[in-house]
Amino acid sequence: MILDAETRADDWFRDRIFDACVLGTGPAGITLARKLARHGLSVGLFEAGGFDLSPDSQDLYKGITTGQPYYALDAARLRYFGGTSNHWGGWTRPLDRYDFEPNPANPLSGWPIAKDDLDRHAAEADEILNLPADTPPHELLASAGSALATRRFRFSRPTTRFGEKYRDELAGSDRIRVHLNANLVDLHLDERRRSVVEAIFRSYGRDDSFAVRARTFALCLGGLENPRLLLNIASEIAAGLGNENDLVGRYFLEHPHAPVGRVVVRKPLTDMLVYSPTPAFMRRAEVCNFGLRLGDMDQWNAGDFTGPFKPEPQCTIDFDALLTDEMKKAPAACPAHVGDAFVACEQTLNGENRVKLTAEKDRFGLRTIELAWRLSDTDRHTLKTAAMEVSRRMAEEDVGRMSIVPWLLNDETPTLDQLWGGNHHMGTTRMSADPKRGVVDANLKVHSLDNLYVGGSSVFATSGHANPTYTIVQLALRLGSHLAERLQKS
Amino acid sequence: MLNQVTIADPAFFQRHATKGISEALSTSRRKVLALLGGLAAVTVAGGMTAYATGHGGVVVRDGWILRADDLARLGLE
Numbered sequence: 100m101i102l103d104a105e106t107r108a109d110d111w112f113r114d115r116i117f118d119a120c121v122l123g124t125g126p127a128g129i130t131l132a133r134k135l136a137r138h139g140l141s142v143g144l145f146e147a148g149g150f151d152l153s154p155d156s157q158d159l160y161k162g163i164t165t166g167q168p169y170y171a172l173d174a175a176r177l178r179y180f181g182g183t184s185n186h187w188g189g190w191t192r193p194l195d196r197y198d199f200e201p202n203p204a205n206p207l208s209g210w211p212i213a214k215d216d217l218d219r220h221a222a223e224a225d226e227i228l229n230l231p232a233d234t235p236p237h238e239l240l241a242s243a244g245s246a247l248a249t250r251r252f253r254f255s256r257p258t259t260r261f262g263e264k265y266r267d268e269l270a271g272s273d274r275i276r277v278h279l280n281a282n283l284v285d286l287h288l289d290e291r292r293r294s295v296v297e298a299i300f301r302s303y304g305r306d307d308s309f310a311v312r313a314r315t316f317a318l319c320l321g322g323l324e325n326p327r328l329l330l331n332i333a334s335e336i337a338a339g340l341g342n343e344n345d346l347v348g349r350y351f352l353e354h355p356h357a358p359v360g361r362v363v364v365r366k367p368l369t370d371m372l373v374y375s376p377t378p379a380f381m382r383r384a385e386v387c388n389f390g391l392r393l394g395d396m397d398q399w400n401a402g403d404f405t406g407p408f409k410p411e412p413q414c415t416i417d418f419d420a421l422l423t424d425e426m427k428k429a430p431a432a433c434p435a436h437v438g439d440a441f442v443a444c445e446q447t448l449n450g451e452n453r454v455k456l457t458a459e460k461d462r463f464g465l466r467t468i469e470l471a472w473r474l475s476d477t478d479r480h481t482l483k484t485a486a487m488e489v490s491r492r493m494a495e496e497d498v499g500r501m502s503i504v505p506w507l508l509n510d511e512t513p514t515l516d517q518l519w520g521g522n523h524h525m526g527t528t529r530m531s532a533d534p535k536r537g538v539v540d541a542n543l544k545v546h547s548l549d550n551l552y553v554g555g556s557s558v559f560a561t562s563g564h565a566n567p568t569y570t571i572v573q574l575a576l577r578l579g580s581h582l583a584e585r586l587q588k589s
Numbered sequence: 590m591l592n593q594v595t596i597a598d599p600a601f602f603q604r605h606a607t608k609g610i611s612e613a614l615s616t617s618r619r620k621v622l623a624l625l626g627g628l629a630a631v632t633v634a635g636g637m638t639a640y641a642t643g644h645g646g647v648v649v650r651d652g653w654i655l656r657a658d659d660l661a662r663l664g665l666e
Contacts, residue, residue: 360652423663426653490654494647502653 101270103149104281104302104309112311117143117276118586120298120313122283122328125182126568127554127575128319129261129269130227134579136274140586143311144269145281145300148179150262155303159282159461162323166452166473168515175522176321180279181262183321183522184568188402189255191228191569193218195388197378198445198563204385204477207350207448210560211532211541220576227572228255231405237370239393239499240492246380247488250373250390252566254405284308284463286316286332286340286551294549301463314589315582319554319575322351322524323468326454326557329528329538329545331465341528341538341545348454350529351470352446352562353520355478358396359486359507360440363422364499367414367435368394370407374489375564384488386481387445390564391489396439411435422500440501442485443521445562447477454527472520482518483507523567525556543578554578 102111118140121132132144148156156179162172169175176183194214201209224230236249243249269277278300285299287310297310318325326348330339341347362368371394376386392399398408414421414433421436431437446452452473456466483503490501506513531537534546539558545551554575556567646657650665660666 419663422659426651426663487654491647494654494656494659497656500653500655500659502651503649505652508649508652 100272100275101266101277101279103279104300105279105304107278107302107309112309115312117141117311117313118315119143119582120145120311120316121319121554122298122317123147123182123319123321123324123555124180124262124277125319125321125555126184126259126261126571128182128317129265130572130575131317131319131554131579131582132275133265133268134576135583136272138579138583138587140274140583142275143313144275144277145283145298145311146180146277146279147282149279150180150266152177152179152185156280159463160324161461162468162470163457164470164472166471167513167518169470169472169520170522172323172468172470175520176323176524179262180266181260184259184261186522187255187258187260187568188566189258190252190566191230191255192250192252192390192565193221193569193573194563194565195375197381198388198561198565200378202381202387202561204381205387205445205447205561207536208561211530211537217570217573217577220573220580223576224569224572228259228569229257230255237372239364239366239372240374240489240496241498242492242496243374244377246377246383247374247492248377250375252371252373252406255568256403256405258402282463283320283328284465285334288335288548292335293547295551314586315550315552317552317554317578317582321555322527322557323454323470325553325555326527327456327465327468330454330456340551341547343547344535346529346536346538348527349450349452350448350526351452351454351472351524352448352526352559353472354443354523354562354564354566355446355474355482355518356443356521357441357482357507357513357518358439358504359391359442359482360490360502360504361425361437362393362440362493362499362501363418363425363437364393364493365418365436366498367411367433368408368438369410369435370394371399374485376485376488380488384480384484385477386484387447387477388564389442389444389481389485391485392439392441392443393489394438395434396441408435426502440486440489440503442482443564443566444478444481444485445564447475448526448529448561449473449475474518479507479510483510521566523556523562525559525562525567528553528557530558530560542581543574552578552582 120143124146132142160173177185196214199210230253236251280302281300295316297312329347374391459467486503493499528538
């Protein structure tokens with residue numbers, strides 16, 4: 100059933116206690132709600148926007164940024180049914196096994212769960228995200244094994260827009276009740292301040308609020324809104340919920356994305372090649388994880404890219420002539436042999452990269468956010484090492500040649516034209532077994548509360564280099580299984 | 590869908606990334622690369638920096654990572 104909170108009746112929530120109140124209808128929220136419903140549980144699913152983009156809702160995502168140039172915060176995500184999946188590019192990859200382990204170059208790194216804990220949900224995540232079967236990656240370098248590993252991305256095609264894909268299913272569900280235009284403005288705790296008893300909402304066209312009761316609550320509002328809500332909900336705990344150790348909003352992570360050069364190769368590039376560091380190389384070079392992509396950026400940035408490049412006619416121009424032309428910036432005569440080098444990398448954990456509240460309030464009285472994002476020396480070193488290691492091996496093996504852009508060679512601060520984020524907002528309610536190092540535990544429960552959970556990329560303990568949506572869905576499926584077991588036991 | 594037109598990321602990436610590369614590569618400067626993996630830097634003719642790698646070395650020329658033997662073959666000496 101799908102309802103509009105603007106037209107709510109007084110009896111909608113009277114005498115009703117949902118098994119779970121899920122806040123947000125992006126990949127995490129809808130996945131979690133569907134999982135719980137399949138276990139026979141009742142779910143109240145709440146979306147702050149309507150079925151499509153509207154200024155009333157989207158304006159509530161406004162905020163300011165400091166540090167490295169970044170996108171406008173009300174353009175970096177979407178506040179309507181289906182959430183940010185509505186402009187998702189469809190790139191997927193699970194985290195690497197070693198992403199879950201501590202990395203000496205990244206203090207505080209390490210997850211309280213292992214890759215296997217998420218991979219048991221891989222088949223279900225593949226189906227949700229419309230993913231093809233995985234295939235082995237191509238290889239260009241013979242000597243890569245000691246330092247570099249080839250990787251593949253899979254592409255969600257047609258790209259899963261969660262609101263579109265599951266709208267009919269949710270409308271027909273007798274266990275999930277969706278509420279549109281329902282803006283979370285407060286959470287009320289019990290007398291012990293250990294449990295959330297009700298969530299308070301407002302809609303746009305009415306001045307009154309309404310309360311929803313549930314046995315459990317799950318914030319699935321995105322990597323910037325999850326901490327914003329926890330910090331704002333200070334009516335009963337001044338520092339905000341789950342913020343006893345001043346960690347909510349800290350350790351914001353992005354994936355720095357940067358074109359790092361051009362490549363000319365002897366054999367045609369038939370598929371996007373991706374190189375990542377081996378764990379041994381990461382330790383040796385003191386870097387974080389990265390994915391260096393080789394190929395035609397115009398093609399892989401197209402919305403329908405699935406992996407292989409369009410076939411090019413047989414090239415008859417020799418390698419030296421192609422390289423000389425490219426060094427002179429002449430148009431490529433054989434596009435399959437000439438392409439881009441691009442890096443997306445993991446960032447180090449930095450407590451000063453954070454979401455914090457400003458003094459300004461939105462129409463519902465919640466304070467807006469400032470996002471502080473900067474690159475560390477290790478982040479720059481990772482980007483540079485990725486470019487240097489691949490380019491050096493290409494030259495040594497004589498399989499191709501690669502250039503590196505001046506700002507990276509010269510250690511200059513990149514502009515937004517030279518380095519940007521992926522609209523990947525991670526780490527701001529990070530997962531840790533230790534309450535002094537993270538906001539949620541291994542089961543995604545806020546450490547200091549008994550029934551408040553968090554879904555989405557804000558719980559990532561580290562980011563790896565993989566795009567986050569696949570991991571978000573795996574985590575939501577795992578959370579659904581955990582909550583179902585817990586709720587059915589009690 | 591409105592969002593597909595206004596703020597879809599592929600178009601943003603394409604516009605910015607393409608511009609970024611062309612601007613970056615238009616600057617023709619020779620610069621020293623950070624040392625990696627214990628590579629030893631050796632200054633060679635023309636102010637370039639070469640790295641002894643055990644495979645004849647690589648050199649940096651206008652931002653390109655080349656083999657030392659590329660220079661003569663490509664007429665870059």
